[in-house]
Amino acid sequence: MTAQLIDGKGIAGAKRLAMKATVEKLKSEGMVPGLAVILVGENPASQSYVKGKIRDCKEVGIYSELVRFPESVSEAELLDEIRKLNEKDSIHGILVQLPLPKQISERKVIQTISPAKDVDGFHPISLGKMMTGQDSFVPCTPAGIIEMLQAVNVQIAGKHVVIVGRSNIVGKPASLLFLNHNATVTICHSKTTPLAQYTKQADVLVVAVGHAGLISAEDIKPGAVVIDVGMNRNAAGRLVGDVEFEEAKEKASFITPVPGGVGPMTRVMLLENTLKAARNFFMEREPHAK
Numbered sequence: 001m002t003a004q005l006i007d008g009k010g011i012a013g014a015k016r017l018a019m020k021a022t023v024e025k026l027k028s029e030g031m032v033p034g035l036a037v038i039l040v041g042e043n044p045a046s047q048s049y050v051k052g053k054i055r056d057c058k059e060v061g062i063y064s065e066l067v068r069f070p071e072s073v074s075e076a077e078l079l080d081e082i083r084k085l086n087e088k089d090s091i092h093g094i095l096v097q098l099p100l101p102k103q104i105s106e107r108k109v110i111q112t113i114s115p116a117k118d119v120d121g122f123h124p125i126s127l128g129k130m131m132t133g134q135d136s137f138v139p140c141t142p143a144g145i146i147e148m149l150q151a152v153n154v155q156i157a158g159k160h161v162v163i164v165g166r167s168n169i170v171g172k173p174a175s176l177l178f179l180n181h182n183a184t185v186t187i188c189h190s191k192t193t194p195l196a197q198y199t200k201q202a203d204v205l206v207v208a209v210g211h212a213g214l215i216s217a218e219d220i221k222p223g224a225v226v227i228d229v230g231m232n233r234n235a236a237g238r239l240v241g242d243v244e245f246e247e248a249k250e251k252a253s254f255i256t257p258v259p260g261g262v263g264p265m266t267r268v269m270l271l272e273n274t275l276k277a278a279r280n281f282f283m284e285r286e287p288h289a290k
């Protein structure tokens with residue numbers, strides 16, 4: 001069997017196109033969605049992701065502000081900027097690009113962002129709401145994974161979803177989200193042995209570790225859906241996932257490529273969360289507006 005490719009790039013492109021029309025309509029009613037992106041330091045990958053986010057905003061018509069700080073910025077200065085953005089009415093979503101330099105507490109930064117503007121969905125209030133099945137901002141990568149499965153009509157309810165990786169950004173929120181979609185969820189991590197015993201039981205296997213080639217074809221159940229969140233550079237400098245793609249695609253029913261799979265979906269879900277934050281803001285200000 002050769003798996004069907006889940007084209008995250010294509011799905012995200014179609015979503016951006018639809019969003020453009022939604023944003024135009026909002027703007028025609030006087031509601032301009034706004035996103036602030038904070039970038040600390042010169043990490044080339046972070047610079048490139050942030051550039052992509054600003055470009056995406058331009059494409060769909062969302063107002064965006066890029067706030068840059070040097071690597072040496074103090075925690076106090078960064079938190080002050082976030083507090084200012086929390087108060088700014090033209091900004092409905094705030095994203096601080098991760099990772100941050102060592103002198104800055106990621107936890108404090110995330111907790112300083114107003115929950116109403118938490119478009120990354122990393123604030124404990126957003127995660128607590130998700131935990132209790134309430135409407136919330138869902139972290140972009142897990143949200144993008146669910147969207148891409150729905151786009152190719154993969155049923156989630158009743159499926160055994162095995163997630164490899166327990167990060168706060170992907171693994172943990174993805175497990176909650178799949179649970180909220182009525183999947184049976186197993187979470188594996190660096191201390192899970194033998195890992196293959198669990199991955200082989202997955203109807204849907206999500207791998208988010210950051211370890212090139214961690215999962216090979218023999219670790220996958222025939223016909224499984226394989227979602228590769230990994231982004232690693234191989235010896236030749238090429239971007240590869242955590243899954244041995246060429247062999248895995250001969251065993252899976254659906255598989256995501258790297259690049260072009262989960263990454264573009266992560267970006268588009270940020271736009272979606274920003275629109276949600278903007279709608280909430282304008283509805284609160286004018287509850288009778290459409």
Ligand SMILES: Nc1nc2c(c(=O)[nH]1)N[C@@H](CN(C=O)c1ccc(C(=O)N[C@@H](CCC(=O)O)C(=O)O)cc1)CN2
Nearest residue numbers: 049096097098099120140259260261262263264266267
């Ligand atoms: N505040 C946040 N920081 C980080 C997040 C996040 O969701 N919020 N996630 C990652 C980085 N990330 C978004 O910020 C991200 C990474 C990669 C892509 C992407 O589109 N990748 C492309 C390939 C890009 C390349 O060639 O290098 C792909 O997979 O096709 C989007 C978003 C950590 N930080």
